[in-house]
Amino acid sequence: MAATPRRPTPADPCPDVTTQAGVPSGVCRDLPPDLGPDAIGVLEGRTFMFSDASGNVPRGSIGGLVHDDTRFLSHWELTVDDAPLLVLSSGTVDAYSAAFFLANSDLPHLPANRVGVRRQRFVGDGLHERVELRYFGHEPVSIRLRLTAGTDFADLFEIKEAGRDRGPDIIREHEPDGSALAFAYRNGSYAASTRVEAQPPAEHIDGDALVWNVHLTRGQQWSCELRVPLRSGEEHYRPALRGFGEAFDHGPEDPSTRWAAEKPHLHADADLLSAVYHRSAVDLVSMRIEKRIAGEPVVLFAAGLPWFLTTFGRDSLITAYQSITCGPDVARGALIVLANHQAKTFDDFTDQEPGKMFHEYRSGELTQLGLKPYQPYYGGADTTSLWLILLSEYWRWTGDDHLVCRLRDNAEAALRWIDHYGDRDGDGYVEYATRSTQGLGNQCWRDSPDGVQYADGGIPVLPIATCETQGYTYDAKLRMAELADGPWQDPELAQRLRVEAAALRERFNRDYWIPERGGYYAVGLDGDKRPIDSMTSNMGHLLWSGIVPDDRAAQVARHLMSPEMFSGWGVRTLSTADTGYNPIGYHVGTVWPHDNSIITAGLARYGHREQANRIAMAMLEASCHSGHRLPEAFSGYDRSFGRQPVPYPTACNPQAWASGTPLLLLRTMLGLEPREGRLDADPHVPDELGAVRLHHVAALGRRWNVEARRSECTVSPAAKP
Numbered sequence: 001m002a003a004t005p006r007r008p009t010p011a012d013p014c015p016d017v018t019t020q021a022g023v024p025s026g027v028c029r030d031l032p033p034d035l036g037p038d039a040i041g042v043l044e045g046r047t048f049m050f051s052d053a054s055g056n057v058p059r060g061s062i063g064g065l066v067h068d069d070t071r072f073l074s075h076w077e078l079t080v081d082d083a084p085l086l087v088l089s090s091g092t093v094d095a096y097s098a099a100f101f102l103a104n105s106d107l108p109h110l111p112a113n114r115v116g117v118r119r120q121r122f123v124g125d126g127l128h129e130r131v132e133l134r135y136f137g138h139e140p141v142s143i144r145l146r147l148t149a150g151t152d153f154a155d156l157f158e159i160k161e162a163g164r165d166r167g168p169d170i171i172r173e174h175e176p177d178g179s180a181l182a183f184a185y186r187n188g189s190y191a192a193s194t195r196v197e198a199q200p201p202a203e204h205i206d207g208d209a210l211v212w213n214v215h216l217t218r219g220q221q222w223s224c225e226l227r228v229p230l231r232s233g234e235e236h237y238r239p240a241l242r243g244f245g246e247a248f249d250h251g252p253e254d255p256s257t258r259w260a261a262e263k264p265h266l267h268a269d270a271d272l273l274s275a276v277y278h279r280s281a282v283d284l285v286s287m288r289i290e291k292r293i294a295g296e297p298v299v300l301f302a303a304g305l306p307w308f309l310t311t312f313g314r315d316s317l318i319t320a321y322q323s324i325t326c327g328p329d330v331a332r333g334a335l336i337v338l339a340n341h342q343a344k345t346f347d348d349f350t351d352q353e354p355g356k357m358f359h360e361y362r363s364g365e366l367t368q369l370g371l372k373p374y375q376p377y378y379g380g381a382d383t384t385s386l387w388l389i390l391l392s393e394y395w396r397w398t399g400d401d402h403l404v405c406r407l408r409d410n411a412e413a414a415l416r417w418i419d420h421y422g423d424r425d426g427d428g429y430v431e432y433a434t435r436s437t438q439g440l441g442n443q444c445w446r447d448s449p450d451g452v453q454y455a456d457g458g459i460p461v462l463p464i465a466t467c468e469t470q471g472y473t474y475d476a477k478l479r480m481a482e483l484a485d486g487p488w489q490d491p492e493l494a495q496r497l498r499v500e501a502a503a504l505r506e507r508f509n510r511d512y513w514i515p516e517r518g519g520y521y522a523v524g525l526d527g528d529k530r531p532i533d534s535m536t537s538n539m540g541h542l543l544w545s546g547i548v549p550d551d552r553a554a555q556v557a558r559h560l561m562s563p564e565m566f567s568g569w570g571v572r573t574l575s576t577a578d579t580g581y582n583p584i585g586y587h588v589g590t591v592w593p594h595d596n597s598i599i600t601a602g603l604a605r606y607g608h609r610e611q612a613n614r615i616a617m618a619m620l621e622a623s624c625h626s627g628h629r630l631p632e633a634f635s636g637y638d639r640s641f642g643r644q645p646v647p648y649p650t651a652c653n654p655q656a657w658a659s660g661t662p663l664l665l666l667r668t669m670l671g672l673e674p675r676e677g678r679l680d681a682d683p684h685v686p687d688e689l690g691a692v693r694l695h696h697v698a699a700l701g702r703r704w705n706v707e708a709r710r711s712e713c714t715v716s717p718a719a720k721p
Contacts, residue, residue, distance in 0.1 A: 007527070008433060008462045010441030011449040017437045035063055041653070043286055043305045044096040044124035047237075050306055051076065053087045055100040055119045059150065062159055062306075065127050065228065067237065069310065069364030071159055072194040072230050075150030075208075078119065078131065080104045080143050085117055095286030095654070097122045110141055115216070126194075126239035127228035135216035143216070147226070148209040149196045153185040155364035157372060160307065178202035178210060190365045193231040200224055232363075259299065260285045263326035264697045266666075269690025272620055275628040276662045283629060283654040284323065291333070293340050298333035301660075304632055304652030311361045311376075313338055313383035314445060315657050317390045322597060322660030324397050325667050327698050331394045332403065338387055339410040341376055343417075348435040351379040351443075355417030357387045359443070372438065379440040381422065381432035384414045385472035392479030397674050399700050401487040408488055411480060415497075418473055424463055428507055429525065430473055433463035444469060444524075445595075446538070446573065450580065451587035452524055455533045457579035460526035467521050468538045470508050471545030477501040478546075505547050517577075519555050521548075535559060535575040537595050543602025553606040560599060561611050568639025569622045570596040570615060576636075583636035583646070590648050593619055593630040594657035597664040604668045609684035616665040617686055623662070630658040666694070670708055674699045681715050683708035 006015035038053040050063040057063035057076040065073035078085065085102040092098045100119040106112040114137040120130040135141065153166050166185055173182040178201035184193035202210035214222050229238040266277045287302045289311055302308065303315040317338070320331040341361070343352040350373040351359075359380030366372040388411060395404045422430035432443035442451045444466040452466060453459055477497045484494035512522045514533055521539050522531035539556050542548050548556060559565055564575040570591035574581050581589045596615050603612040618639075623630050625644035632655035635646035652658075670692065671682030679699040685692055691709045696718050698704075703718035 008441075009459045010452060010462065010464070011459050013434045013439060013441035013462060014437055035061055037647075038090075039063070040090060040092060040098050040100075041305050042092055042094075042096055042098050042121060042123050043309065043654075045286075045288060045290070046302065046309055047123045047125065048305050048309055049073075049121070049123050049127060051121075053090050053100075054078075054085050054102055055090065055098070055121065056084075064151075064159070065123070066156065066159070066306070066309075067126070067230050068232055069156040069362050069367070070192055070232060071154045071156070072151055072192070073127070073149060073196075073228065074152040074154065075148060077146075077148045078117075079146045079148075080115060080117070081107050081110075082144070082146065083107060086112065095283055096124050104143070110137065110143070114141070115143065122239065124239060125237035126230045127226070128239040128241060129226040129228075130223065131226065132221060132223040133214060133216065134221050135218060137216075138218060140215065140217045143214050145212045145214050146206070146209050147196075147198075147202075147211075148207075149181055150208050151183045151185075151194060153183075153192050153365070155366040155372075156307065156362070157364070157366055172208070174205050174208075175201075176205070178205055181205070181208060181210065187365060188369060190368050191231075191233060192365075195229055197227045197229070198224060199227075259327050259329045262696070262698065265695045267693040267695070269692075270688060272624065272628075273662075273666070273689055273692065276620055276623050276630075277666065279623075279628040280630075280659045280662045281326070283659040284319070284656065287654065287656050287659070291337055293336050296336070298329075298336050300330055300333040300337055301656040304655030304658070306652070308652060308655070310363070311337065313357050313359050314380050314386060317383065317386040318594060318598075319656040319660040321386075321390055321393055322594070322657060322664040324393055325672060325694075325697055326663060328394055328398045328400075331390055331397075332400075335387065335391055335394060335403070335407060338383075339407055342410055342413060343378055349373045349437070350375075350377050351434055351436050351439050353378065353417060353421040355384065355413035355415075356421065357383040357414065359383055359440075373436055377436075377439075379432075379434055379436065379443045381430055381443040381466070382445065382469045382472055384417050384422065385430070385469065385476040388414055388476035388480055389472060392476075392483060395483065395487070397699050404483060404487050411483070415477075415480060418476070419500075422473075427529070428504060429465040430469050431463035431465040431525075433527075446523075446536075446587040448586045450585070452532060453534055453580050453588070455535070455578045455580075460524070460530075460532050462527050464524045464526055464532070466524040466538065467508075467512050468541035468545070470504065470512070471542045471547040474501050474504050474508070474547040475545040477504070508547055509549060509552075513552070518559070519552070520559050521556070534578050534580065535565070537565070537571045537573050537592075537599060540571065540595070540599025540602045543606055544598045545602075546605065548606070550606070553608070557603055557606070557608045557611055560603070561614070563638075566615075567591055567636050569618050569634065569645045571599050572636040574636075581636075584648060586633070586648075589636040590633040591636050591645070592633045592658075593622075593661040597657075597661040597668075600665055601668050604671070604684070612668060613684060613686045616669060617688060619661060619665060626653070629654055630661050631655065632658050666692075670694065670706055670713070672697070672706065679704040679706070679715055681706055681708060681713045683711055683713045685710055 041050045047067045049065045059075045064071045083105045088101040090100040098121045102117040103113045104115040116134040118132045122128045171184045181196040268274045300316045303312040316334045320334040338357045343356040358376035361376040362374035367374045424431045481494040481497040484490040523536045524532040564577045574588045583589045600612045600615045622645045632652040633648045637646045694706045696703045705718045
């Protein structure tokens, strides 16, 4: 008797296909103990470096210097007389810089703490590091300072899990005078190289180490400058010599410089709100990606440090939406970049279908050689609708008819994808199931293998139609109807889209509503059209989209704020009453700031402002325990479990849509919406925040000043600077 074929699930999306040998699957590796909980990461654009608390990158760890998805340093270790240094204090200074205060360990000829060591680190177009020694002993001393460097030129996907050994293919051409170590690698059309340049030069080179023999008397100082330029393909990058607080000067016409300079000025009675707002803005600028499309410079935000410093469709679109009150340039950049790469054909390996917007773009060796599907990869079921939502939001805030008309063909192609390719079986819902041997099993924002599951912990069969994707689709069609009535001047299209949206809303509320447990929405429908009955935070996204009838909104709000869902720091991704709940499970019990910002906006849309403020204040208070920065996620333990949120062990930090969260929370509290030629406000500011003044908000071609306290507000045109 023939065996029953296995059906695909998000945990095993291609059950009949064996993963290609030697090619990593892309599943995230947990943070190993070699870097520890005090690991320090710095970033600038597409460059980042992770090290342990002493500034070292041990061989074989996940640390190192990475640019554009390639690791250029995999080993970076400073020692005195071959002994590790003691950590006195270390941490980031700016997003792109860090300082490490160290001392010598106990040596046969030198007691501990006689030599103070300071490392100053700066990233951006490579690495610049300054090492300073100060001697506090009584008698003169000679020490051997060794900096060991190495590179494996690993693809980002290989850093997260074992990859192939490139060692035999790496060419070393170190300078005999001790001024530089040089490493180069080539595989077919892919090439990369790096150098470690030292001033003053080392006395000698020992393997892949620079060695200085340093002679010190009491009070004497010694220092050296290390620069690590990079070469990737035909692109050459050289780090500038920098100091703390010295950000790159990209010029006044650079989009990210303009965004940072022109964002609204926040003045608040509560220092907490001001601190979070400032930190979010700084982090977002540090994660910028600058491109030139058809001669036009654009900027958008990378998803997050360390694994996602690249363009993700879903993340970029949501972050642009969250930050629209800070100016339209980032939204404009996200719209243009994704439209420029909108799919025009079918391709199984990349999950490409005509009209679909991409999910992820990578540049590493495995992608360039066609071993990974990320140039770009289209495995996101919600990105296309989110692009339409952002197009509408951009227009509402700017009144930019020209760009909206320029992108009309892209919008109509996106609508066709929703109706014909996104709806795989003609039932009126957008479903997902990968066609790629290396595709994602879950193609919603809960994209881990167990991110969508039944209440009993079982994993559903594909294809899956998640609830929030239907909500996004509903909202997108209504928004496109508004554009059709407006700048597109196509009333027939507007009428058709409104009819389709109404039918989707009626159908959705029939098929996704589960009357048990007091009534709630299923997280999705499985491949057999059965409701996937876990209780999740995705219900809050439905409020944001407006697909929930008024008479059900209060019940959804009660669930979201129940002890099973609300941890005290935020809404959990999964109810504690469900079998699969795990407070440190990536999508099955953690608290995600971006998720909570959307939930907050959804609650406010239906008039549940007190509940929205409760979440907003919990988020702001949580940021106090992480330098006023919200991480990608934190554990879902109840607030009574400890005095601060329990970190999620491998959270991106910073992460774009987490950094965008305070911006959307602030907009929601102020109730900011552009309407009929002016900026309107309907505030509900928590008492704890007192007065909030947001000056020079860009909307509809003008600048506005907003001043609010509780439910009182004034909005006035801002004087020209």
